[in-house]
Amino acid sequence: MSDEVALTVLFTAARVRDRVRELAADINTSYPAGRDPHLVSVLKGGFIFLADLVRALDRPVTIDFVAIASYGTGTRSSGVITLTKDLEIGITDRDVLIVEDIVDTGQTLSWLLNRLQARHPRSLRTVSLLDKRSRRTTEVGIEHVGFTIEDQFVVGYGLDYAEQFRQLPYIAILNRSPTDTPVR
Numbered sequence: 810m811s812d813e814v815a816l817t818v819l820f821t822a823a824r825v826r827d828r829v830r831e832l833a834a835d836i837n838t839s840y841p842a843g844r845d846p847h848l849v850s851v852l853k854g855g856f857i858f859l860a861d862l863v864r865a866l867d868r869p870v871t872i873d874f875v876a877i878a879s880y881g882t883g884t885r886s887s888g889v890i891t892l893t894k895d896l897e898i899g900i901t902d903r904d905v906l907i908v909e910d911i912v913d914t915g916q917t918l919s920w921l922l923n924r925l926q927a928r929h930p931r932s933l934r935t936v937s938l939l940d941k942r943s944r945r946t947t948e949v950g951i952e953h954v955g956f957t958i959e960d961q962f963v964v965g966y967g968l969d970y971a972e973q974f975r976q977l978p979y980i981a982i983l984n985r986s987p988t989d990t991p992v993r
């Protein structure tokens with residue numbers, strides 16, 4: 810990785826914490842008593858968001874993980890998507906809530922929604938901390954969005970650039986040199 814990267818804070822840790830609490834309150838009210846959600850987190854980028862979200866949800870939840878790889882060149886997903894880690898718990902008749910870090914073109918989420926819908930959950934919804942709506946090439950519904958952002962590459966709070974910066978407690982815009990392009 811080139812050393813020519815600079816970070817600009819986009820959302821401070823406090824702002825993220827407040828928004829996660831608001832999202833949790835919205836999610837709480839959208840699932841009636843007795844319909845506790847089954848959270849499906851998409852590794853790796855969603856792991857910090859999931860950890861904070863479940864602690865802000867004031868109700869019982871169950872949790873599972875999937876890992877998805879999309880192959881190709883460039884910083885964005887290529888459209889060739891595979892499941893590298895499947896769910897461990899069946900989702901038939903469950904109220905499934907996908908927990909995403911960021912939706913960009915929408916290809917990954919659309920693919921995952923189709924895969925999970927085929928397993929006949931009782932309901933299937935999505936919460937994404939970040940939404941790069943202007944980049945969308947595949948239309949996809951997201952019930953809960955933390956922040957809508959511009960077409961900028963962001964890191965921190967679980968999100969990486971070449972596996973770096975996931976540990977940052979805030980979300981920052983990554984300013985790269987033009988030649989510095991990781992394969993995702």
Ligand code: IMP
Pocket residue numbers: 854885886910911912913914915916917918961962963964968969970
């Ligand atoms: P999509 O299929 O284009 O919506 O891509 C979604 C995935 O691309 C996310 O789960 C991230 O892994 C990655 N991604 C897209 N934009 C960013 C970004 O700004 N920072 C870090 N990862 C990103």
